Amino acid sequence: MSRDLNLTAMVHFEATARLGGVTRAAEELGISASAVSQQLRALEQQMGVQLFRREGRRLVLTLDGERLFQASTGAFRTIRDVRAAIQRQRQAHLLSIRTSPSFGVRRLARFAESHPDWDLRIDAAPDFSDFETESVDLDLRYGIGNWPGLVAEPVLNDLVLPLCAPGYLARLRAECGPDPADLIRAARLIDSAKAHLRWDGWVARMGIDGVTLALPYRFDRSSMSIQMARDGMGVVLESATLAMAELAEGSLVPLSPAFEVLEFPAYWLVCPTRQRARRAVRAFADWIGAEAARHTAEARARLTEAGARIVSVDM
Structure with missing residues (x-):
């Protein structure tokens, strides 16, 4: 045989x-x-x-x-x-996530690196998931946390303040002096069109008058607004949460320590109740929670070192 x-x-x-x-x-x-x-x-x-x-x-x-x-x-x-x-x-290690490009690109790669045996699928589509018709386990959503019929768990706060390149700040100060309100009036303002807190709302909160809100630069992606400010093209009203790398390397700095940093919940882990019980979803939720806590502590410490004062606000 x-x-x-x-x-x-x-x-x-x-x-x-x-x-x-x-x-x-x-x-x-x-x-x-x-x-x-x-x-x-x-x-x-x-x-x-x-x-x-x-x-x-x-x-x-x-x-x-x-x-x-x-x-x-x-x-x-x-x-x-x-x-x-x-x-x-x-199946236990299969996870499908939808997230905004600005959040996903900068953070979820670390989860993939630390969990190489997981089958991780990341969708950066701009629309929220329809959990009844799409094969998505959870969303990492930017919003105010009000999605009826879904479990919404706060993950990460925004820490919003005006940011610009050091060279651009030096030119502004040379042009109009150190007064914080004058810096805003003289600055070219970069608009993140999908942010919850935009220039008109921020100016009203700060009580600054005489600001021209022509907003010559407007982007629907925070990453693009941040890059424009990094290139010295103006001042962006953005979150230190998203601009941490630029703040760490010094390519972006706070416009003035006189402006409070406004903190509010902005990123949420969202899914149906049935999905929240899955082991993979629980494991990811634990990881992203620890990651967010570490990142927020670092952002707060860096802003405090720069002389900024952080205040919690309702949106």
């Missing part, structure tokens, strides 16, 4: 013996009955023994066939059990 066992023929044999016939085996395997019969003949030829005998219209295992079946069905059962366990494990 050849040392190389025909495993395809063994699969067909085990199915035929377990199900009690060629037709049923063919249905399970998704092939024709003639293909199963051909594999059975090939296996008998390879083994050099008869594995089945016919009794009327029934196939009955011979003694050799019974011995081979007991060995093969146990082995295939073990393989099926292991396959099912692997699939369950993979």
Whole structure:
């Protein structure tokens, strides 16, 4: 007998013996009955023994066939059990997330790096998920936390203040002096169009009059607004949460410590109640919560070092 066992023929044999016939085996395997019969003949030829005998219209295992079946069905059962366990494990580590590009690009890569065995799918589409029609486990949403019928857990706060490049700030001070209100009046203002707190609302909160809100630069992505300010093209009203890298490297600085940093919940972990119970969702929620706490502490410390005062506000 050849040392190389025909495993395809063994699969067909085990199915035929377990199900009690060629037709049923063919249905399970998704092939024709003639293909199963051909594999059975090939296996008998390879083994050099008869594995089945016919009794009327029934196939009955011979003694050799019974011995081979007991060995093969146990082995295939073990393989099926292991396959099912692997699939369950993979399902437990399968996570589909929708998030804003500004948040996702800068943070979720760290989760992927620390969980290399996870199957992580990140969707940066601008619209919120429809959990009833889309295969999405959870959203990381930017908003005020009011989404009826969904669990919304605050994850990360915005820490909003005017930011600009150091060189641009030096030119402003040379032009109009150190008065904070004059700095705003003279600045070219960069608008993050989808931010909750924009220039008109901020100016009103600060009680600054005479500000021209022409807003020559307007972007629908915070990352683009931040980059424009980094390039020295004006002052952006943005969150230190998103501009942490630029603040750390010094390419962006607060416009003036006289302006309070406004803090409010802005990023939320959102999903249906049924999804929140999934192990993968719980694990990610724990990770993002710890990551957010670390990031917020760092942002607050950096702003405090720059002389800024942080105040909590309602939006």
